[in-house]
Amino acid sequence: MFKNVIVRRPSKSLVNGITSAPELGKPDYELALKQHDSYIEALKSCGVEVTVLEADERYPDSCFVEDVAVLSKNCAIVTNPGAMTRKGEEKEIIDILKDFYTDDKIEYVKAPGTIEGGDVMMVGDHFYVGLSERTNEEGAKQFIEALEKHGLTGSMVPLKEVLHLKTGLAYLENNNLLVAGEFVNSPEFEKFNKIIIDESESYSANCIWVNDKVIVPAGYKKTKKAVEDAGYEVIVVDTSEYRKLDGGLSCLSLRF
Incomplete structure (x- = not known):
């Protein structure tokens, strides 16, 4: 169960953030x-204490606070973002x-290692680390070493x-995955019970x-129903501007 969540308000410079879908x-x-x-x-309705950080105009993507740290019950690991415009966040x-x-x-991941929190999925005491354009093998290696120092484990997953x-x-x-x-x-x-997302709604994964x-993004009825059918209470939140x-x-x- 999570007790705390950290969010950062979007900056006006958000309009200049990184995108692959102009x-x-x-x-x-x-x-x-x-x-x-x-x-x-929506987060507060789930019973967590939300810490709201002020917007940082220097970094257009800084509202995506998940990428700058990975938080667990045992430790916090500060990342080293792979996107150049996010260095310093x-x-x-x-x-x-x-x-x-x-x-x-x-703990801290240091250059030449890069890693972003979006590439890390926590499953109990084990963490899956995606190797991507933003997370390199050296960053994943440092991250897993930091986990092991605090009694946790990790493994790498190549992304295509x-x-x-x-x-x-x-x-x-x-x-359930x-x-x-x-x-x-x-x-x-x-090994997981897979809830497969329809290709037309892949964003909602x-x-x-x-x-x-x-919490499910608004506009994805098939995904909402699939999650409800798995026995969960669903909260819908519109993320159209962040999808851009x-x-x-x-x-x-950051949820911990």
């Missing part, structure tokens, strides 16, 4: 703010983490198509489990 257009900043408000309220989270973790429980590991996966606890695209037949995830409730920057529900928070 055809979707630039984010509407005012609408993004309203969607962020709804996201925070990770430094802005360190003082916040010290409100929750002692110095000896905070998606930006981040959690672009196509969401662990819903109880051995939402899967889409390249992960449907992936041998690394054979990025859901988040928060204390037995599942390759962002989803998990990207917008």
Whole structure:
């Protein structure tokens, strides 16, 4: 169960964030703010304490706070983002983490290693790490070494198509795994009860489990029904403006 969540408000510079889908257009900043408000309220309804960080205009993608750290019950690991325009974001989270973790429980991934939290999926005490354009093998190696130092384990998963590991996966606890695209037949995830996302709704594979409730992006009826059929209470939140920057529900928070 999660007790705490950290989010960062979107900056006005959000409109200049990284995207692989320029055809979707630039984010509407005012609408993004309203969607962020709804996201925070959805999280609070799951019984967590939400720490809201101020927007950082220096970093257009800084609302995607998940990428700058990975938080667990045993330790916090500060990442080293692989996207050049995000270098430095990770430094802005360190003082916040010290409100929750002692110095000896905070680890750091350093160059030439790169890793982003969107490439990390926690399943109990084990962490799957996607090797992507943003997360290299050296970064994954340092990350797994840090986990092992604190009694946790990790393994690497090569990615072929998606930006981040959690672009196509969401662990819903109880051995239930939402899967889409390249992960449907992936041998690394054979042991899970798979909830397969329809190809037309692949974006919605990025859901988040928060204390037995599942937050699902708005507009994906098949995914919503599949999650409900698996026995979960579903909360729907619109993330249309974040999708324009390759962002989803998990990207917008650190949950621990």
